[in-house]
Amino acid sequence: MENLYSYYTQVLFLTCVIVNHLFEIYLSRRQVTTLEKNRGEVPSEFRSFLNLADHQKAISYATAKLRLGQMRLVYDCVLLFYWFPFRGAENLYRALPFSGLHKEVMFLVFFMLIQGLLNLPWSVYSTFVLEERFGFNRSTPKLFITDRIKGLVLGALIGVPVLYGIVYLFMSVGQYWWLASFIALTLFQFTLVWLYPTVIAPLFNKFKPLEGDELKHGIENLVTRAGFNAKEVFVMDASKRSSHGNAYFTGFGKNKRVVFFDTLLKDLSNHEILAILAHELGHMKLKHIPKSLIASLVLSFIGFWLMGTLSNANWFYTGHFVRIVSPAVLFLLFIEVIPVYTFWFGPIGSWISRKREFEADEYAAGETKAEDLISGLLKLYRENASPVVTDKIYSGFYHSHPPALERIKKLESFKR
Numbered sequence: 001m002e003n004l005y006s007y008y009t010q011v012l013f014l015t016c017v018i019v020n021h022l023f024e025i026y027l028s029r030r031q032v033t034t035l036e037k038n039r040g041e042v043p044s045e046f047r048s049f050l051n052l053a054d055h056q057k058a059i060s061y062a063t064a065k066l067r068l069g070q071m072r073l074v075y076d077c078v079l080l081f082y083w084f085p086f087r088g089a090e091n092l093y094r095a096l097p098f099s100g101l102h103k104e105v106m107f108l109v110f111f112m113l114i115q116g117l118l119n120l121p122w123s124v125y126s127t128f129v130l131e132e133r134f135g136f137n138r139s140t141p142k143l144f145i146t147d148r149i150k151g152l153v154l155g156a157l158i159g160v161p162v163l164y165g166i167v168y169l170f171m172s173v174g175q176y177w178w179l180a181s182f183i184a185l186t187l188f189q190f191t192l193v194w195l196y197p198t199v200i201a202p203l204f205n206k207f208k209p210l211e212g213d214e215l216k217h218g219i220e221n222l223v224t225r226a227g228f229n230a231k232e233v234f235v236m237d238a239s240k241r242s243s244h245g246n247a248y249f250t251g252f253g254k255n256k257r258v259v260f261f262d263t264l265l266k267d268l269s270n271h272e273i274l275a276i277l278a279h280e281l282g283h284m285k286l287k288h289i290p291k292s293l294i295a296s297l298v299l300s301f302i303g304f305w306l307m308g309t310l311s312n313a314n315w316f317y318t319g320h321f322v323r324i325v326s327p328a329v330l331f332l333l334f335i336e337v338i339p340v341y342t343f344w345f346g347p348i349g350s351w352i353s354r355k356r357e358f359e360a361d362e363y364a365a366g367e368t369k370a371e372d373l374i375s376g377l378l379k380l381y382r383e384n385a386s387p388v389v390t391d392k393i394y395s396g397f398y399h400s401h402p403p404a405l406e407r408i409k410k411l412e413s414f415k416r
Contacts, residue, residue, distance in 0.1 A: 002315045009319025013337065020343045021077050027394045028066045028073075034391040035059045045405060046388050049378045058385040061134045068130060072122060079118060080336070089332065093324055104167045104328035109160060111332060120148075131242065134385060139241045150203055162188060170311075170327040178308030182301055193293075197250050197257050207234040210260060210273075218274045222367060226281040232257035233277065239263045244384050249280045249289065256284070267383055272376030275368040282363030288356045307334055346397060353400035358410055365414035374411050377404075 042055045092114070093107050127144060131137035139147075165184060170177045192200075201207070210219065210233045219233055238244070238261035247260045258280045265273060283289060307330060310316040317325050320337055364373050381388055381404055388404040395403050402410070 002318075005313075005315035006318040009315060010321065013320055013340065016340045016343070017077065017080065020340060021073050024073055025070055027391075027397055028070050030391045031394040032063050032066050034389060034394075035063055035387055038387075038389040043388060043405070045408065046378070049375075050382055050388065054382050054385075055388070057134065058381075058387045059389075061385040062387045064130055064133070068122075068126065075122075089329075090322065090324055093326070093329070101164065101167055101171060104171075104326060105160065105163045107326075107328045108163055108332065136243050136385075137241075138239060138243060143241065147204060154200070154203065158192070166331070167327050170330075175308070178304040178311075182304040185304075186297060186300065197259075201236075201250075205240075206237045207259070209233065210235050210265075212270065215270050215273060218270065219277065222274060222278055222281060225367065226285045228256075228258075228281055228284065234259050235262050235265060236260065237262055246380075246384075247276055247280055249283050263383075264380065267379050268376055269372075271369065271372040272379070275364055275373035276376050276380075278364035278367040279360045279373060281367075282360035283356065285363060286356070286359055288360070303334060303338065307331075350396065350398060350400055354402045357401050357407070361407065361411055362414060365411060370411045370414040374408055377407065377411075 036059070039056055039059050042050050042052055046055075089111060092110060093103075096103055096106055096110065098106050124144075127137055127139055128141075162185070166181045169180045169184065173180050210216075222228075223233065234257055236259050238246070243263050244261070247258065247264060249258055250256070258277060260273070260277075264276075268276070311327075311330055312325075314325060317323070317329065317333070320333055322329055322333065361373065364370075380386070386404070390399070390403045392403075401407070
């Protein structure tokens with residue numbers, strides 16, 4: 001029976017890998033086709049703010065990223081079969097001169113380091129070739145290398161102790177190790193989310209309070225109505241790496257804050273800044289962040305329960321072409337192969353995210369003016385070279401934000 005389970009799992013795994021990758025390439029090509037069909041003319045709804053040159057730049061930029069992504073898909077598929085879970089990972093495990101707890105942790109550490117090195121050329125090309133070609137890159141080789149070194153050091157200081165803790169629980173607690181690991185990792189993740197805005201993020205960027213008397217007055221009114229603290233609205237020096245603009249909400253408790261990229265603010269009026277701030281506050285007011293955290297906790301719990309259930313099932317390891325049964329291999333299997341099986345659930349997360357973006361837009365339209373948010377978003381599309389046209393199936397599968405036309409039409413209905 002073990003051999004039968006193993007055989008069927010192998011067939012299922014290989015089928016999912018092939019089908020998933022082919023479907024991703026299919027969706028990518030659909031998107032490229034849609035973009036190219038609309039290259040020659042700006043959609044009528046956007047002609048008042050978007051000229052043909054900017055429209056064509058956005059299409060060229062998007063298609064370049066999509067074609068790079070298609071090559072990356074093929075590379076990842078080859079890497080998956082050659083490096084993991086076949087000979088590469090097993091050879092690494094056997095070659096490590098450690099034993100017991102140290103062997104398990106060092107296997108995961110070295111695997112992730114090698115994985116990072118294998119993926120590094122893509123980051124280099126994306127930053128210094130693709131982004132440079134379209135005028136977005138402002139990073140230097142020195143800054144790029146410094147960021148990677150900081151990331152490695154931070155990963156070692158935070159990640160290695162966590163790995164030791166989880167593997168130790170696996171090897172010492174007994175059959176409910178997965179529950180103990182889930183609780184420990186959850187507490188750690190909440191601590192990390194709480195520390196990120198004030199401890200981790202400043203290691204990579206500088207943050208300063210959003211300034212301007214008129215702006216401050218508007219911010220105070222918005223954040224007071226939202227039950228937020230005005231001192232928690234910051235500007236980040238994103239311009240030292242890229243000219244892309246954005247804004248985001250991060251943290252919780254006393255460490256929560258809204259962050260604007262400095263690249264975003266340079267092109268927006270005060271009214272547009274306040275409208276975008278209202279959108280970000282809308283996510284907080286409507287409890288989108290806690291809802292996302294709860295969903296993440298539920299999925300994490302299910303994942304750890306599955307690991308506990310399958311930890312001693314030999315067919316699960318051999319079903320994914322692994323002949324070594326160990327805590328580290330189990331964790332790695334879940335990290336690498338679970339996305340293969342959950343690929344088709346992606347559109348659900350995208351739909352929920354788009355729905356929340358509409359809700360935050362509606363909140364912003366009630367707190368400010370819908371036309372200010374519209375003009376701010378249109379500038380954001382233009383400056384980030386984001387296409388205003390998209391393939392519906394591709395967008396439904398991948399996009400966390402509504403397509404430009406749908407979003408603007410919805411906001412038009414909120415005009416007062």
